[in-house]
Amino acid sequence: MTRKFNFYAGPATLPLPVLEQIRDEFVDYKGMGLSLVETSHRSKVYDGIHHQAMALVHELLGVPDNYKVLFLQGGATLQFAMVPLNLLGKGEHCDFTVSGRWAQKAYDDTAKLGSVQVLFDGAEDHYTSLPDPVSLKVSPGSAYLHLTSNETIGGIQWQQWPDTGAVPIVADMSSDILSRRIPVEKFGLIYAGSQKNLAPAGATVVIIRDDLLEKSQDNLPVYLSYKIHAQKDSMYNTPPVFVVYALKLVLEWVKSVGGIEEMERRADERANAIYDVIDTYPDFYHSPVARKDRSKMNVVFRLPSEDLEKRFVAETEAANMLGLKGHRSVGGCRASLYNSMPVEGAHALADFMKAFVGKYG
């Protein structure tokens, strides 16, 4: 089999050794005579996997002891509602930075449930830049500040974090979690859908500071309560057994290749390879985003015409590089370069881009 380079924005590529291990263990898990996906989530075997995966999230991300790691379902999308349901008390308000499509969606659900103050809205420049984190000031009495660390569609990424004092930062890190070191202690809550940087689709990782768990009201429906999930170690109901298992294998792989430092090094190498080509041929390739806010996970770029963009996508597919069409809302091209994308994939794309200029430039 020719394994193609998968530049899709998500679900994303996974490490080949992980896929192979899943294949080898799938039908008969470690000689149990059963597949893991047929096994009770209350079994010792699953319990071990579940807690190892949690411990690896703690270890690899450097999560302090006063935080809980939760494995939930409903994607990052359910967090758009769970965050305000749990963290926005009666009469309170929160602050938002609306930096693109995902922040907008989080904002929309939050505004249905409570009062929101928008500190920054990137609409005017079509969501191609982020606010200066140093001058961003939270409003008095704010319950939290929500930001989206990487805008998957727009291709912009926070490089520094605002100083919010005692106001917790809540971050949607769905598309850049574990790709760089982050000061977890600066955040009150971090959430990420699994299908970009962590695992197949089907789980959401939530990292929440212990004191914020106390804000969950007792009248919430059970599934929506962080406090209940934390009390039950994310086993209140059936967890996404297969995804947690795959997540554990991905995290073991990350650890075996050098941990988060190596993920960061690879992310830099991949993104630099593509941006270098864009910057070398400014009459042909164009990045619409502010240079200081360029995403290392989703590189968005335009070609001189839509015809050439179509041709580019078709020819990359013929060269075994998939998923380079930009999001329908912004057009153009997009290369998603998540943790499991081999650096060779980015170099192959960069070489292709140079040759493409030679042919059509």
Ligand SMILES: *Cc1c(COP(=O)(O)O)cnc(C)c1O
């Ligand atoms: C993909 C994505 C989401 C949506 O995740 P689901 O798991 O599909 O709900 C939310 N936020 C960001 C930043 C994303 O990249």
